[in-house]
Amino acid sequence: MTAIRGSLTVLALVTMAAAFTACGESSGSDQASQGKQGGSITIAQTSQPDALDPAIAYTSNSWEPLWLVYTAPLTYRRAEGTEGAELIPGAAEALPTISKDGKTYSFKIRKGLKYSDGTPVKASDFEHSVKRVLNLESGGTYLFEGIDGATAYIESGDPDGDIEGIATDDKTGEVTVELTAPDGSFSNVLATNFAGLVPSNTPFSNQTKNPPPGVGPYKISKVVPNREFVMEKVDGFDIPDIPKGNIDTITTKIVQSPSRQAQDVIAGKLDYMQEPPPTDLAAEIKARYSDRYKEWPTLSVSYFFLNHDLPPFDDKEVREAVNVAIDSSAIARLFGGRLKGACSLVPEGIPGRAELDPCPYGDPDGPGDTAKAKQMVEEARATGEKVTVYTNNDSNRQEIGEYYTGLLNDIGLDAELRVVDGAVYSDTIGNQKTKAQTGIVNWYADFPHPATFIQQVDGSTIAETSNPNPSNVRDAEITDGVAELLPEPDLDTVADRWAALDQRVIEESHIAPFGSEELTTFLSDRMDFENCAIVHPLYGNDYSSFCLK
Amino acid sequence: MGQSPWRLALRRLRRDRVSLAFGALFVVLVLGALAAPLWASAVADRDPDRTNETGQIEVDGSKVDVVSLDGVPIGPQWRGEYFLGADSNGRDVMVRLLYGARNSLLIGLAAAFLTTLLATLVGLVAGYFGRWVDALARSTLDVIWAFPVILLGVALGTALAVGGLKIGPLELGAGSMTISVLVIAIVYVPYMARPIRGEVLALREREFVEAARAQGAGPLRMMAGELLPNLTSTIVVFAPLMVANAILLEAALSFLGVGVVPPDPSWGNMIDAGVERLVTAPHLAIAPGLMLVLTVLALNVFGDGVRDAFDPRSSAAWGTRRP
Numbered sequence: 001m002t003a004i005r006g007s008l009t010v011l012a013l014v015t016m017a018a019a020f021t022a023c024g025e026s027s028g029s030d031q032a033s034q035g036k037q038g039g040s041i042t043i044a045q046t047s048q049p050d051a052l053d054p055a056i057a058y059t060s061n062s063w064e065p066l067w068l069v070y071t072a073p074l075t076y077r078r079a080e081g082t083e084g085a086e087l088i089p090g091a092a093e094a095l096p097t098i099s100k101d102g103k104t105y106s107f108k109i110r111k112g113l114k115y116s117d118g119t120p121v122k123a124s125d126f127e128h129s130v131k132r133v134l135n136l137e138s139g140g141t142y143l144f145e146g147i148d149g150a151t152a153y154i155e156s157g158d159p160d161g162d163i164e165g166i167a168t169d170d171k172t173g174e175v176t177v178e179l180t181a182p183d184g185s186f187s188n189v190l191a192t193n194f195a196g197l198v199p200s201n202t203p204f205s206n207q208t209k210n211p212p213p214g215v216g217p218y219k220i221s222k223v224v225p226n227r228e229f230v231m232e233k234v235d236g237f238d239i240p241d242i243p244k245g246n247i248d249t250i251t252t253k254i255v256q257s258p259s260r261q262a263q264d265v266i267a268g269k270l271d272y273m274q275e276p277p278p279t280d281l282a283a284e285i286k287a288r289y290s291d292r293y294k295e296w297p298t299l300s301v302s303y304f305f306l307n308h309d310l311p312p313f314d315d316k317e318v319r320e321a322v323n324v325a326i327d328s329s330a331i332a333r334l335f336g337g338r339l340k341g342a343c344s345l346v347p348e349g350i351p352g353r354a355e356l357d358p359c360p361y362g363d364p365d366g367p368g369d370t371a372k373a374k375q376m377v378e379e380a381r382a383t384g385e386k387v388t389v390y391t392n393n394d395s396n397r398q399e400i401g402e403y404y405t406g407l408l409n410d411i412g413l414d415a416e417l418r419v420v421d422g423a424v425y426s427d428t429i430g431n432q433k434t435k436a437q438t439g440i441v442n443w444y445a446d447f448p449h450p451a452t453f454i455q456q457v458d459g460s461t462i463a464e465t466s467n468p469n470p471s472n473v474r475d476a477e478i479t480d481g482v483a484e485l486l487p488e489p490d491l492d493t494v495a496d497r498w499a500a501l502d503q504r505v506i507e508e509s510h511i512a513p514f515g516s517e518e519l520t521t522f523l524s525d526r527m528d529f530e531n532c533a534i535v536h537p538l539y540g541n542d543y544s545s546f547c548l549k
Numbered sequence: 550m551g552q553s554p555w556r557l558a559l560r561r562l563r564r565d566r567v568s569l570a571f572g573a574l575f576v577v578l579v580l581g582a583l584a585a586p587l588w589a590s591a592v593a594d595r596d597p598d599r600t601n602e603t604g605q606i607e608v609d610g611s612k613v614d615v616v617s618l619d620g621v622p623i624g625p626q627w628r629g630e631y632f633l634g635a636d637s638n639g640r641d642v643m644v645r646l647l648y649g650a651r652n653s654l655l656i657g658l659a660a661a662f663l664t665t666l667l668a669t670l671v672g673l674v675a676g677y678f679g680r681w682v683d684a685l686a687r688s689t690l691d692v693i694w695a696f697p698v699i700l701l702g703v704a705l706g707t708a709l710a711v712g713g714l715k716i717g718p719l720e721l722g723a724g725s726m727t728i729s730v731l732v733i734a735i736v737y738v739p740y741m742a743r744p745i746r747g748e749v750l751a752l753r754e755r756e757f758v759e760a761a762r763a764q765g766a767g768p769l770r771m772m773a774g775e776l777l778p779n780l781t782s783t784i785v786v787f788a789p790l791m792v793a794n795a796i797l798l799e800a801a802l803s804f805l806g807v808g809v810v811p812p813d814p815s816w817g818n819m820i821d822a823g824v825e826r827l828v829t830a831p832h833l834a835i836a837p838g839l840m841l842v843l844t845v846l847a848l849n850v851f852g853d854g855v856r857d858a859f860d861p862r863s864s865a866a867w868g869t870r871r872p
Contacts (some may be wrong), residue, residue, distance in 0.1 A: 178624075184832055261829075272680045278825060278828050279619070279620040279621070279637075279693070279825070279826070279829075280825060280828040280829050280830075281828060281829075282619060282830065283617075283619045283621060284828075286619070317832075327602075329603055330600070330602035331602075332618070333602045333603070333618065333619075333620045333637075334602065334620060334637060335620070336619050336620035337618050337619040337620060367603060393806050396637075398636055398811060398822075399637050399822075402600060402638050402811050403600050403602065405812060406598060406599060406638075406812065409598075410599075416724055417724070417810060417811055417812060418723060418724065419806060419810065419811065421707075470559045532557075533742070
């Protein structure tokens with residue numbers, strides 16, 4: 001499901017502009033080229049990536065490494081802060097030409113481009129790569145459904161069939177994509193990992209055990225499922241503005257315990273851990289290893305969804321009461337301090353965010369007003385209404401659920417907690433039959449565009465299953481606004497109007513946001529933390545920037 | 550005139566000081582659990598489920614965060630409020646420990662009672678009627694027996710965790726503790742029903758049973774009036790061990806997230822939460838872990854004593870303590 005797709009999958013590794021503007025002054029490629037060349041490092045992830053196949057991969061575990069293996073036609077500048085959100089040509093020669101009606105995107109594949117196994121890249125590989133996404137029940141399918149003929153292609157059930165809206169010419173390298181309706185965010189779609197090119201003979205099946213060659217500074221040379229995978233630097237890779245990488249071999253080990261990972265990074269047995277250190281060790285790490293540890297804000301939002309179809313949240317006053325009562329400073333403690341309060345659905349760092357100052361519900365980082373909220377619930381005659389709070393068993397989510405359940409009880413509702421396994425959480429709350437009244441959503445940006453957030457409260461996206469809008473918000477102003485603004489290719493010109501939609505989300509209490517999570521970089525002592533640790537706004541820690549001292 | 554087996558057993562048990570001491574320990578634990586509301590209201594002044602992440606308490610004259618800004622909860626204060634410190638949500642660990650004891654013991658005792666009831670019924674019916682009834686009961690027990698206890702408990706617990714249970718008029722919500730009771734009771738039935746069935750098979754060939762049959766006693770009277778009284782000592786020997794096993798399984802299920810649903814405390818889910826904080830807040834895992842060890846140890850030692858009291862040969866046979 002799309003809404004929860006963010007919570008479960010997508011990039012957990014997204015930075016925000018403001019905090020690193022200073023760092024962003026020198027580009028990633030510049031920094032990377034200054035790093036010491038060569039050497040091997042060992043890094044750790046907590047669980048096996050969902051896939052090592054660009055058509056399917058949709059978690060931070062997979063996007064972070066695969067970004068360096070499968071370059072899409074477009075990509076983002078390897079830099080921190082706002083600079084990193086800039087679209088640049090990847091496998092394409094230049095940014096696409098967009099027709100006046102906003103429905104046709106044309107670009108040319110670079111001449112002489114080769115995959116890591118030496119196979120020349122062809123324009124038709126793009127269509128094949130998109131077909132694989134559409135065939136493999138990928139979470140990224142929704143991104144390409146706007147292509148003319150994509151739905152018909154899926155319905156035909158023939159993998160070798162044609163997608164009418166994609167025309168390619170292998171001789172000239174030209175690719176033309178026709179959309180059924182204008183979509184101003186489609187350039188960003190062309191920069192996602194899902195659009196990462198693979199050869200046309202790549203089978204229509206999950207290739208995690210034997211990842212196909214790609215175009216990028218690294219290739220995956222070895223995969224031992226649930227144990228490790230190895231990335232090796234590709235000789236001869238050369239695309240302007242994409243760093244060639246410094247480290248020769250990057251071995252990713254699957255180490256389930258974050259505590260063990262943190263201790264191994266301290267001891268130098270691991271060079272980097274992808275997850276934040278556990279709260280248990282975070283304070284010590286912050287204090288003793290500040291020369292190789294940093295926290296960075298993400299392009300994400302965490303909120304409680306409030307189902308408008310079910311009491312008591314069908315009453316705006318009750319929804320407002322929840323917003324009034326929330327104490328982000330309490331929740332921040334459950335994140336080990338790695339949470340910044342929010343009063344918007346669109347996070348800081350993405351154009352089109354509402355700047356609500358003051359926030360109508362009080363200081364987003366300050367305490368809530370439970371007495372006032374309780375009174376509001378009383379006035380709404382909702383005191384004693386039964387509420388089931390949904391959360392999952394990932395990381396600190398259960399503790400947040402316990403906090404939230406207690407809060408709802410404090411304001412006069414009769415709340416109980418239901419903890420669902422993280423693997424099925426999004427499906428559970430996204431199924432209308434569950435009748436989920438409220439619960440936690442963590443949403444990370446697929447790309448730096450407000451649509452990826454506002455669509456979670458767009459009535460047109462409501463579905464019986466995999467519902468991307470678990471609050472079931474039906475607000476004509478938002479639905480019409482999204483329909484009107486989405487086709488606009490120049491985001492800057494309509495950022496204010498997106499912000500107005502964001503403001504309406506808050507003023508109408510459609511959801512109850514409580515903050516944006518911060519993630520971390522923690523490197524071993526032998527890594528050059530000062531010069532070689534770039535955090536990209538969308539893809540997190542950029543391995544191609546890593547280098548040894 | 551000779552003494553009844555019960556009197557003899559009680560005499561032997563009275564002489565077993567170690568078993569009695571551990572039995573007394575269990576009673577103390579139960580009393581502690583019963584006193585949880587008293588401790589919560591009169592001593593700690595904290596509700597077991599009320600979170601307090603941003604609260605402060607006075608320590609040595611200065612205000613201290615119950616949970617620090619980077620999420621580390623305060624440790625044991627050894628006084629009424631936060632006697633054993635706070636958890637990540639700022640709740641009083643001592644209060645939750647006592648309330649957790651209520652839940653753990655309640656589930657353990659209820660599950661053991663239900664197991665005993667079901668196992669006795671199945672063992673009696675299967676052993677008495679024999680033939681296809683016995684074959685059916687034995688096969689069913691074998692199927693349950695074939696699954697490791699934890700695995701079966703987790704499978705059943707997970708299946709019922711979201712939707713609850715609805716069989717005819719019986720309807721249990723997903724968070725109901727009765728579900729845990731049912732799950733634990735069911736998975737342990739074979740462990741008790743099989744020996745009872747074996748006992749019944751032996752008893753039904755005895756003279757007093759033949760005599761009752763010759764007098765025209767029906768199946769119900771035979772089972773209730775003749776066989777059941779002779780099974781009592783077996784059941785009594787099993788009971789404390791069943792309670793100990795049920796408490797352990799409840800803790801395991803709650804640890805794995807399919808037992809008592811938070812924010813309701815149980816020792817299992819408290820240990821689960823504490824494992825993540827072993828470095829900065831070891832009290833979170835140690836306190837409930839210690840309670841669990843003490844409870845199970847108390848029940849096991851007392852259970853051994855009861856077994857030895859009813860069957861002195863067993864201690865000689867196993868080379869265990871002498872009464």
